[in-house]
Amino acid sequence: MATIIDVTEDKALEVKDFEFTYAGNEKPSVNKLTMPIAKNSITALIGPSGCGKTTLLRCFNRIHDLYPNNKYSGEILFKGRNILQPKEDLIHLRTQIGMIFQKPTAFPMSIFDNVAYGLRLQGMKNKTELQDRVEKALKDAAIWREVHERLKADANGLSGGQQQRLCIARAIAVEPEVLLFDEPTSALDPISTSGIEELVVELKERVSIIIVTHNMQQAARVSDYTGFMYLGDMIELGRTEDIFVTPSEKLTEEYITGKFG
Amino acid sequence: MSAIIDKIFAYSSKFIAVSILLLVAWIFTVLLQHSLESMATSGFDFVTQTKWAPNLEKFGALPAIYGSVISTFLAMILAVPLAIGVAIYLSELAPAKLKGPVGVSIELLAAIPSVIYGMWGLFYFVPIIRDHVGGIGISMLTAGIVLSIMILPFMAAVTRDAMNTTPDILKESAYALGGTKWDVIKDVIIPYAKAGIIGSFILALGRAIGETMAVTFVMGNVHQISTDLTAPATSIPVTLANEFTEADSGLYYSSLFELSLLLLVISFTIISIAKFYFLRRARIGQ
Amino acid sequence: MTHTSKRILMNKIIMTLSTLSAIIGMGFLFWILGVLVINGVDALSWNIFSQEGAPPGYENSGLKHALIGQLFLIGIATLVGVPLGILAGTYLSEYGQKSALAETIRDISDIMMSAPSIVIGAFVYAIIVAPMGHFSGWAGSIALTIIMLPIILRTTDDMLNLVPSTLREAAFALGAPKYKVIIQVVYRGAKAGILTGVLLGVARVAGETAPLLFTSFNDNFLNTNMNEPMASLTVTMYNYATSPYEDWQKLGWAAAFILSMFILALNVLGRLFLLKKKGK
Numbered sequence: 103m104a105t106i107i108d109v110t111e112d113k114a115l116e117v118k119d120f121e122f123t124y125a126g127n128e129k130p131s132v133n134k135l136t137m138p139i140a141k142n143s144i145t146a147l148i149g150p151s152g153c154g155k156t157t158l159l160r161c162f163n164r165i166h167d168l169y170p171n172n173k174y175s176g177e178i179l180f181k182g183r184n185i186l187q188p189k190e191d192l193i194h195l196r197t198q199i200g201m202i203f204q205k206p207t208a209f210p211m212s213i214f215d216n217v218a219y220g221l222r223l224q225g226m227k228n229k230t231e232l233q234d235r236v237e238k239a240l241k242d243a244a245i246w247r248e249v250h251e252r253l254k255a256d257a258n259g260l261s262g263g264q265q266q267r268l269c270i271a272r273a274i275a276v277e278p279e280v281l282l283f284d285e286p287t288s289a290l291d292p293i294s295t296s297g298i299e300e301l302v303v304e305l306k307e308r309v310s311i312i313i314v315t316h317n318m319q320q321a322a323r324v325s326d327y328t329g330f331m332y333l334g335d336m337i338e339l340g341r342t343e344d345i346f347v348t349p350s351e352k353l354t355e356e357y358i359t360g361k362f363g
Numbered sequence: 364m365s366a367i368i369d370k371i372f373a374y375s376s377k378f379i380a381v382s383i384l385l386l387v388a389w390i391f392t393v394l395l396q397h398s399l400e401s402m403a404t405s406g407f408d409f410v411t412q413t414k415w416a417p418n419l420e421k422f423g424a425l426p427a428i429y430g431s432v433i434s435t436f437l438a439m440i441l442a443v444p445l446a447i448g449v450a451i452y453l454s455e456l457a458p459a460k461l462k463g464p465v466g467v468s469i470e471l472l473a474a475i476p477s478v479i480y481g482m483w484g485l486f487y488f489v490p491i492i493r494d495h496v497g498g499i500g501i502s503m504l505t506a507g508i509v510l511s512i513m514i515l516p517f518m519a520a521v522t523r524d525a526m527n528t529t530p531d532i533l534k535e536s537a538y539a540l541g542g543t544k545w546d547v548i549k550d551v552i553i554p555y556a557k558a559g560i561i562g563s564f565i566l567a568l569g570r571a572i573g574e575t576m577a578v579t580f581v582m583g584n585v586h587q588i589s590t591d592l593t594a595p596a597t598s599i600p601v602t603l604a605n606e607f608t609e610a611d612s613g614l615y616y617s618s619l620f621e622l623s624l625l626l627l628v629i630s631f632t633i634i635s636i637a638k639f640y641f642l643r644r645a646r647i648g649q
Numbered sequence: 650m651t652h653t654s655k656r657i658l659m660n661k662i663i664m665t666l667s668t669l670s671a672i673i674g675m676g677f678l679f680w681i682l683g684v685l686v687i688n689g690v691d692a693l694s695w696n697i698f699s700q701e702g703a704p705p706g707y708e709n710s711g712l713k714h715a716l717i718g719q720l721f722l723i724g725i726a727t728l729v730g731v732p733l734g735i736l737a738g739t740y741l742s743e744y745g746q747k748s749a750l751a752e753t754i755r756d757i758s759d760i761m762m763s764a765p766s767i768v769i770g771a772f773v774y775a776i777i778v779a780p781m782g783h784f785s786g787w788a789g790s791i792a793l794t795i796i797m798l799p800i801i802l803r804t805t806d807d808m809l810n811l812v813p814s815t816l817r818e819a820a821f822a823l824g825a826p827k828y829k830v831i832i833q834v835v836y837r838g839a840k841a842g843i844l845t846g847v848l849l850g851v852a853r854v855a856g857e858t859a860p861l862l863f864t865s866f867n868d869n870f871l872n873t874n875m876n877e878p879m880a881s882l883t884v885t886m887y888n889y890a891t892s893p894y895e896d897w898q899k900l901g902w903a904a905a906f907i908l909s910m911f912i913l914a915l916n917v918l919g920r921l922f923l924l925k926k927k928g929k
Contacts, residue, residue: 211554
């Protein structure tokens with residue numbers, strides 16, 4: 103009923119018999135899911151709203167734990183350990199698996215302090231070291247040129263697209279191994295969107311990326327693998343070109359040809 | 364016919380609305396008029412002299428001003444950390460089951476009239492201060508503490524509301540970088556809600572300085588400046604509450620009116636700063 | 650100790666402190682409520698409602714005079730303050746809107762809502778008590794009206810603003826004159842909100858003591874003549890509580906209990922109206 107291929111690359115993450123249930127719900131929002139996430143690749147999660155793609159994404163850094171009584175079962179393996187075990191150090195996990203949100207989330211502080219935030223949390227105090235790392239992150243996020251003269255300015259003065267790249271800089275400054283993107287361009291105009299997309303593709307040299315998108319063209323443009331979800335099930339995971347050209351599942355085909363969704 | 368009623372309705376509503384402004388202007392004018400005699404007689408001595416002796420026609424309001432400032436200051440020192448603590452608990456810590464009931468009871472407690480806080484202070488708190496801290500229990504310290512407890516619910520409720528304006532997604536971003544709850548509160552929530560939080564503190568300050576009943580039970584209305592916090596004291600509203608019906612000369616009345624005017628100007632200023640500088644900015648910030 | 654474990658420790662400390670301050674704060678507040686309920690219920694008896702004040706030591710003393718006086722004072726303030734406040738609030742929301750005049754009225758009303766109420770007492774003393782030569786129920790009611798006005802005005806303004814403008818436009822499109830649109834459509838849409846504002850406004854002035862001290866003053870006996878000094882629960886409570894007589898203090902607690910329950914009931918009722926409206 104589901105077609106999940108194995109990946110040829112090393113695996114950044116491995117999801118095994120995974121289920122997630124929101125507090126107060128009987129029915130899981132992500133059902134018995136098994137899938138690999140390839141290292142240094144981009145895996146896109148697509149599907150109609152309410153299919154569980156964002157819910158699944160938010161399991162990888164256990165951001166669901168901010169709200170009480172959500173339930174996980176099964177395993178998500180990362181660097182040889184199951185990150186769902188109760189004694190998992192969430193603070194450490196979140197420095198290894200970063201996240202970018204639907205809307206830009208610049209903190210109410212300067213541009214520099216935004217990017218330095220994660221580094222400072224980890225205890226970095228040396229000024230030159232901080233400056234170097236912030237500069238590198240801003241360059242990697244392709245926003246250095248626009249902001250290097252006003253690093254002390256309030257980050258909320260930047261445009262939406264710039265803020266989103268700032269958030270990416272902030273996330274990569276701590277050198278995570280995986281980056282989770284939750285519809286990162288849904289609040290942006292087309293030009294900013296293509297900028298972010300290019301950036302995401304460049305970033306995969308250094309990190310493994312999972313991106314949730316409601317925009318199928320975006321998934322086709324940027325990703326190496328695409329997973330199609332429907333009603334909490336992973337219907338099909340395959341190489342992106344296969345999913346969009348020769349999907350194995352009828353549901354996938356109907357969705358990508360616009361019959362529903 | 365309709366057109367006439369329409370006009371009458373429009374103009375009468377406008378007339379009443381504008382009357383509010385006139386009323387406030389009238390209040391200031393009347394208080395000023397009645398203060399003139401005192402201003403002419405005492406001049407600046409009114410606010411610099413420490414002797415308040417109606418029988419000698421001496422009216423130095425400094426002890427009352429001092430008492431207002433110190434009792435309010437004490438109240439703020441005690442209430443601000445507690446209010447922040449309660450607000451953090453309510454917005455970030457409390458289990459979902461407690462959040463609602465505790466939040467609502469805090470808001471309801473803010474509605475309890477201040478005279479009740481004063482009465483509680485007199486019967487239950489004065490003995491504690493007397494037996495465990497010193498003095499006769501009726502004191503500046505007692506007034507400060509009772510005042511702090513009275514403004515606590517209001518302060519905690521508005522601080523919580525200000526903290527709750529921080530978007531979840533912003534908090535999640537900070538957690539996603541490996542922040543602890545406290546990191547997120549101090550680096551994201553407090554900076555984000557700063558204007559609203561400070562504004563509500565200043566608003567509470569403005570209310571505290573004009574508060575009469577919570578302190579008049581426990582302060583003693585003694586016109587003296589003492590560095591001993593356990594000594595009885597007075598404040599502007601306490602003086603007014605105790606002496607207005609006793610005033611027996613024109614100058615005595617006039618001095619009390621000047622105190623009223625002073626109190627009104629001080630609270631108007633503080634409340635305006637809170638409302639227009641901080642809270643308006645907070646509204647724009649959202 | 651690594652930086653992160655320091656942060657985690659710091660987090661634990663602050664969270665403990667914060668929970669502690671919530672416990673302390675709630676502790677104090679429930680202490681006050683507890684004292685109020687225990688003393689109040691203890692002091693309640695049928696006499697409270699059927700008997701007037703009496704000199705200390707008399708067995709048959711009650712609060713009938715203060716209860717009825719309070720009803721008169723609040724009743725008149727409400728009868729005058731509510732319609733005036735609603736009408737002024739209507740001007741702000743429906744006519745003045747964002748004009749400089751309307752904004753100024755809003756700002757001044759906001760300040761008046763937090764201004765010291767004892768000053769209002771001094772003002773009313775100067776314009777009414779002094780010229781008339783005696784304290785009176787009217788003076789007390791007027792002081793309370795002045796305190797109530799800005800509250801009613803601002804809640805009315807806010808609540809009318811919540812009524813969607815499409816509703817007004819639809820009524821105008823049918824050719825209704827503006828006052829009819831306001832009375833038949835806008836008021837109806839904001840009914841629950843205005844009612845909540847009125848309840849909260851009444852609750853607020855019901856607890857006022859300071860502005861009554863030298864306007865309506867006090868009277869230990871039943872008086873229904875607004876031209877005379879008049880008892881209120883709050884001033885009675887103040888006088889009885891600060892007296893050295895135990896039976897008077899007991900009556901003071903009864904007054905405190907009755908008044909607080911009345912005010913809490915109004916607040917709860919006001920909230921329920923708003924909730925019901927949100928539920929729709």
